[in-house]
Amino acid sequence: MTEQINTQIKGAVESLIFISDRPISIQEIQNVLEGIDAATIEAIVEELKGEYEKRSSGIRIVQVGGGYQMVTSTEYAQFIKKFYKIKHSEKLTMPALETLSIIAYKQPVTKLEIETIRGVNVDGVLKNLLEKGLIKIAGRKEVIGRPFVYATTRNFLEYFGLNSLDELPPIEQFVQTIQEKENLQSNANITPLEQDDIAIKENYTSSEEGVSGIRYKQDNTSTEINSNINEDKAVSQTIDASKELQKNSKENSNTE
Numbered sequence: 209m210t211e212q213i214n215t216q217i218k219g220a221v222e223s224l225i226f227i228s229d230r231p232i233s234i235q236e237i238q239n240v241l242e243g244i245d246a247a248t249i250e251a252i253v254e255e256l257k258g259e260y261e262k263r264s265s266g267i268r269i270v271q272v273g274g275g276y277q278m279v280t281s282t283e284y285a286q287f288i289k290k291f292y293k294i295k296h297s298e299k300l301t302m303p304a305l306e307t308l309s310i311i312a313y314k315q316p317v318t319k320l321e322i323e324t325i326r327g328v329n330v331d332g333v334l335k336n337l338l339e340k341g342l343i344k345i346a347g348r349k350e351v352i353g354r355p356f357v358y359a360t361t362r363n364f365l366e367y368f369g370l371n372s373l374d375e376l377p378p379i380e381q382f383v384q385t386i387q388e389k390e391n392l393q394s395n396a397n398i399t400p401l402e403q404d405d406i407a408i409k410e411n412y413t414s415s416e417e418g419v420s421g422i423r424y425k426q427d428n429t430s431t432e433i434n435s436n437i438n439e440d441k442a443v444s445q446t447i448d449a450s451k452e453l454q455k456n457s458k459e460n461s462n463t464e
Contacts, residue, residue: 307326311343311359344358
């Protein structure tokens with residue numbers, strides 16, 4: 209391949225990534241540049257990425273959502289925000305992030321399963337996430353009533369700057385943190401006894417036989433112990449994962 213042809217192909221790849229309003233895949237580029245193999249296109253994309261980074265360009269090429277997309281560099285985010293004088297995008301609420309995390313880690317999942325984990329009604333949250341295009345109805349579960357099952361979309365990957373679901377933070381990394389939080393919370397509910405509480409107070413009752421009874425002072429309130437610590441670890445894991453996703457979305461918002 210001559211240098212002129214290589215330069216032309218390189219420019220074509222760059223222009224295709226630039227004009228695409230969503231991440232463009234290698235296959236889509238191949239469909240336009242007939243006769244160019246995938247390895248060559250990938251090499252050209254990597255070369256372009258290197259050139260942008262080397263000259264501290266305000267544009268970057270990132271791999272996201274199964275394809276490539278041009279985004280602004282985080283180095284210049286402050287100037288872009290100043291120019292538009294608006295925030296990058298509407299942020300998701302914590303209930304939305306929690307619901308989205310449950311769907312991401314347990315998909316396909318029904319509304320009832322989500323509500324069982326969260327412990328609240330999620331009709332409004334699901335409607336909002338569907339309108340934003342972050343989730344979709346993936347089918348029906350073959351049980352009584354055949355309820356809809358929900359799954360994440362490609363927009364979900366783009367929103368959080370992920371190339372695939374494999375890049376989600378692993379559930380296992382939250383287990384130790386969750387156990388530590390549960391132990392701290394359990395200990396926080398226990399108040400040390402005072403001297404008056406542990407002292408035995410003898411109260412002599414007046415009776416014909418003059419028998420004295422010993423009565424112990426007891427607190428009417430008892431420490432509530434959670435016996436379901438190990439029940440469905442996905443509850444805590446997915447909610448903690450939502451915080452990690454929120455962190456990723458904040459980082460990704462500076463690159464779009």
